[in-house]
Amino acid sequence: MTRNVRTYNHFCLTARTLELVGDRWVLLVIRDLLTGPKRFTDLMERLGGITPKTLTQRLRELEDAGLATADREPGRREVKYQLTAAGQDLGPVVDALSWWGLRHAWRRPQPGEPLHAEHLLRSVAQAIDNTAGDHDPARWLFRFPGDDYLVECDGDRWSLTGTDPQARADVTVTATVEAFARFLFTPPGAPEPDIDIAGDPTAVQRFKHLIGAMASVVGPM
Amino acid sequence: MTRNVRTYNHFCLTARTLELVGDRWVLLVIRDLLTGPKRFTDLMERLGGITPKTLTQRLRELEDAGLATADREPGRREVKYQLTAAGQDLGPVVDALSWWGLRHAWRRPQPGEPLHAEHLLRSVAQAIDNTAGDHDPARWLFRFPGDDYLVECDGDRWSLTGTDPQARADVTVTATVEAFARFLFTPPGAPEPDIDIAGDPTAVQRFKHLIGAMASVVGPM
DNA sequence: CTGGATCCATGATGATACTG
DNA sequence: CAGTATCATCATGGATCCAG
Numbered sequence: 001m002t003r004n005v006r007t008y009n010h011f012c013l014t015a016r017t018l019e020l021v022g023d024r025w026v027l028l029v030i031r032d033l034l035t036g037p038k039r040f041t042d043l044m045e046r047l048g049g050i051t052p053k054t055l056t057q058r059l060r061e062l063e064d065a066g067l068a069t070a071d072r073e074p075g076r077r078e079v080k081y082q083l084t085a086a087g088q089d090l091g092p093v094v095d096a097l098s099w100w101g102l103r104h105a106w107r108r109p110q111p112g113e114p115l116h117a118e119h120l121l122r123s124v125a126q127a128i129d130n131t132a133g134d135h136d137p138a139r140w141l142f143r144f145p146g147d148d149y150l151v152e153c154d155g156d157r158w159s160l161t162g163t164d165p166q167a168r169a170d171v172t173v174t175a176t177v178e179a180f181a182r183f184l185f186t187p188p189g190a191p192e193p194d195i196d197i198a199g200d201p202t203a204v205q206r207f208k209h210l211i212g213a214m215a216s217v218v219g220p221m
Numbered sequence: 222m223t224r225n226v227r228t229y230n231h232f233c234l235t236a237r238t239l240e241l242v243g244d245r246w247v248l249l250v251i252r253d254l255l256t257g258p259k260r261f262t263d264l265m266e267r268l269g270g271i272t273p274k275t276l277t278q279r280l281r282e283l284e285d286a287g288l289a290t291a292d293r294e295p296g297r298r299e300v301k302y303q304l305t306a307a308g309q310d311l312g313p314v315v316d317a318l319s320w321w322g323l324r325h326a327w328r329r330p331q332p333g334e335p336l337h338a339e340h341l342l343r344s345v346a347q348a349i350d351n352t353a354g355d356h357d358p359a360r361w362l363f364r365f366p367g368d369d370y371l372v373e374c375d376g377d378r379w380s381l382t383g384t385d386p387q388a389r390a391d392v393t394v395t396a397t398v399e400a401f402a403r404f405l406f407t408p409p410g411a412p413e414p415d416i417d418i419a420g421d422p423t424a425v426q427r428f429k430h431l432i433g434a435m436a437s438v439v440g441p442m
Numbered sequence: 443c444t445g446g447a448t449c450c451a452t453g454a455t456g457a458t459a460c461t462g
Numbered sequence: 463c464a465g466t467a468t469c470a471t472c473a474t475g476g477a478t479c480c481a482g
Contacts, residue, residue, distance in 0.1 A: 012340035013322030096317040101234030104307045119233035
């Protein structure tokens with residue numbers, strides 16, 4: 001395997017970091033590992049379009065750089081990749097890119113653009129975190145076919161986390177990914193088909209209000 | 222010219238942003254434009270290693286994306302490139318990369334690694350901003366052969382800015398880039414050759430203290 | 443089935459030289 | 463000064479195949 005070792009040779013922290021995470025796909029692999037350990041095929045699915053060759057190469061580079069580790073337990077087929085502490089520290093980089101995108105590069109889903117729950121919810125958490133003044137604690141559980149996610153506010157920041165089975169949520173949303181995407185762009189008061197929003201009425205109202213505020217900020221999606 | 226149009230096709234703000242600024246060299250061009258307008262050859266010099274062909278292509282892409290503009294005045298050979306407001310909003314992305322690099326990817330200058338004043342001072346500003354508790358206002362003017370820079374704290378954040386001719390600095394440092402780099406790693410109290418540090422004694426002492434604190438945090442450079 | 447590896451095509455980047 | 467032109471190389475994509 002030809003390992004990528006291109007450098008910039010600048011005495012500069014930004015350049016040095018980009019030598020490690022600047023290659024195509026790398027920050028997207030990290031984005032998807034930020035919500036918890038994933039298997040090779042989990043990553044393939046989320047990173048729609050990456051080839052197995054490139055994903056393998058990127059994962060080996062992340063291991064070499066000390067940003068991720070591979071859990072290969074004997075007797076188990078699955079290989080679980082997860083971020084090291086240094087890898088998790090790249091969260092602010094991913095968030096900074098996302099926040100810029102929300103302000104300057106947002107656009108409607110393109111025709112044929114696959115929709116992944118994790119990416120959609122990350123955008124939602126990002127938008128609420130940066131545009132709403134409301135940072136009171138909250139726990140929203142999303143139950144999509146196949147996997148669950150938690151969007152929560154710890155009193156300071158809104159973020160997307162993997163599911164904690166112990167979690168008790170204020171609001172539980174059950175829907176398909178497509179139905180939830182449609183809901184995001186449903187005007188307030190309109191009927192909300194194919195989506196179930198359960199929880200304390202006050203919490204549900206707050207949920208709808210924050211989603212509505214987000215949609216209005218983001219503009220003409 | 223073959224224009225780069227590779228996309229990720231994810232419905233994701235991070236991926237969308239990386240489609241615009243994720244290509245090799247792009248964020249480094251932005252890094253160097255963040256301190257003010259630059260000419261083609263200014264950028265060539267700072268981006269040591271980039272080829273003119275690639276730089277031309279990147280600048281055209283930045284123009285197409287609305288991140289930079291080219292000032293071509295008739296009768297003048299010089300072309301000045303500068304960031305748009307959207308381009309300047311990428312500052313936090315560059316800073317996030319830099320801050321991660323300070324914690325996880327720092328290393329001594331490699332043999333033969335060119336040293337540029339702007340990159341060196343950006344690292345200094347980054348390190349002080351993130352590691353020192355001192356965020357009182359300050360203005361440090363650096364006079365290097367060829368160009369001047371201002372490292373300042375506005376009461377909240379330390380940053381590197383282009384030179385404002387009106388600026389009245391607390392501390393004025395006159396040296397070569399190499400002498401200043403040596404000074405950074407000089408133990409406190411040791412002689413400081415080939416560097417002139419002028420200003421109010423209190424301000425100079427604060428300057429030396431913050432530089433010393435930075436060097437100790439950054440570790441075994 | 444998961445987690446890759448292999449082969450080939452193409453396009454992006456690099457090196458060097460040259461020009462309006 | 464601000465790029466082009468040409469050629470070489472390397473990274474990535476697409477498709478297919480394979481071993482546990």
